[in-house]
Amino acid sequence: MLTIRQGGMRDCKDLLDVYMSTHWTEKYTTVEQVKAAHRGIGFQKWGWLVVEVKDRVVGEVLFRVEKNPVAGRIGIITDIGVDVRYQKKGIGTKLVAAAESALKAKKVGRLVATSPPDTYNFWMKLNWFARGSLMDIDTSPSKIPIKKTTKISTMRLEDVTKLPKSMLFSNIAYPGLLAETASAVVDGGRRGELFEFYSKDALVGVGVCADYGNRTAMFVADITVSGAPYFDVVVSRTARVAIQLKAQTVTSRIPSDKVQSYGRLTRWSSQLVRSIPLTKLV
Numbered sequence: 172m173l174t175i176r177q178g179g180m181r182d183c184k185d186l187l188d189v190y191m192s193t194h195w196t197e198k199y200t201t202v203e204q205v206k207a208a209h210r211g212i213g214f215q216k217w218g219w220l221v222v223e224v225k226d227r228v229v230g231e232v233l234f235r236v237e238k239n240p241v242a243g244r245i246g247i248i249t250d251i252g253v254d255v256r257y258q259k260k261g262i263g264t265k266l267v268a269a270a271e272s273a274l275k276a277k278k279v280g281r282l283v284a285t286s287p288p289d290t291y292n293f294w295m296k297l298n299w300f301a302r303g304s305l306m307d308i309d310t311s312p313s314k315i316p317i318k319k320t321t322k323i324s325t326m327r328l329e330d331v332t333k334l335p336k337s338m339l340f341s342n343i344a345y346p347g348l349l350a351e352t353a354s355a356v357v358d359g360g361r362r363g364e365l366f367e368f369y370s371k372d373a374l375v376g377v378g379v380c381a382d383y384g385n386r387t388a389m390f391v392a393d394i395t396v397s398g399a400p401y402f403d404v405v406v407s408r409t410a411r412v413a414i415q416l417k418a419q420t421v422t423s424r425i426p427s428d429k430v431q432s433y434g435r436l437t438r439w440s441s442q443l444v445r446s447i448p449l450t451k452l453v
């Protein structure tokens with residue numbers, strides 16, 4: 172008998188087994204680590220479903236919603252895992268179907284997930300398909316030109332206790348990355364800054380820049396539709412925080428079709444990301 176239900180902290184004990192077999196690169200060894208992955212500003216409780224077989228949790232799916240100017244709302248499946256001893260029995264399919272219907276109930280226009288190359292067939296069988304690709308870009312922070320303008324004011328977000336609504340958003344940034352990077356600062360204890368950018372009273376952009384160790388800072392920047400003319404300002408002001416963080420390299424993960432826009436600001440090294448962006452229209 173198989174049950175899919177809302178997840179809760181009490182499930183983290185069983186989920187440790189799941190994480191040890193499915194998230195092996197991240198080295199989960201304690202229940203507390205699994206609990207930490209299920210709380211904080213980027214985590215939405217309604218977007219957590221677990222699957223139980225004979226009173227034991229053997230898998231889960233995590234998802235959330237963010238705003239997008241084209242699709243209205245996007246549903247993002249941020250993680251899915253089934254205990255290796257229970258894989259290839261149709262459980263993953265049922266979890267994705269359950270997440271899809273919960274997201275449809277939230278009126279999303281499009282679904283998004285990111286798959287490692289070796290799991291792509293699984294998604295294809297569920298009618299999710301690759302859409303575009305992602306690039307990791309990097310440069311030295313000192314090579315990012317300062318974009319001076321009095322038209323745009325920078326608001327530093329301090330004492331953040333929940334995810335600012337402006338960060339549950341993607342327009343040209345890859346869905347989910349703003350929220351993920353903001354959580355890494357607020358919950359994950361990484362040094363960094365969160366910003367909103369305004370033209371008069373109108374929000375035109377958002378940005379996060381965080382220290383990822385090894386003298387590397389990671390940033391994610393995005394603009395609203397009306398913020399399009401200020402793309403360079405938003406990216407420059409966000410990415411240059413890397414100087415403050417004493418990073419030698421500043422990096423971002425962006426949709427490949429946005430490489431040119433970033434290239435107009437400065438020269439970046441770029442590398443194709445192996446993970447595959449997936450989408451499904453609702």
Ligand SMILES: CC(C)(COP(=O)(O)OP(=O)(O)OC[C@H]1O[C@@H](n2cnc3c(N)ncnc32)[C@H](O)[C@@H]1OP(=O)(O)O)[C@@H](O)C(=O)NCCC(=O)NCCS
Nearest residue numbers: 193251252253258259260261262263264285286290292293
């Ligand atoms: C991906 C995952 C959730 C699939 O769960 P599952 O319960 O094994 O999936 P299902 O049994 O519902 O599989 C559905 C179909 O996809 C296929 N499939 C499942 N995993 C696959 C994989 N890794 N590679 C290729 N095909 C796969 C199954 O064979 C099945 O095909 P069939 O219908 O022709 O028999 C599970 O393998 C897992 O937890 N992997 C590790 C974590 C991971 O990679 N997560 C993805 C992050 S986006």
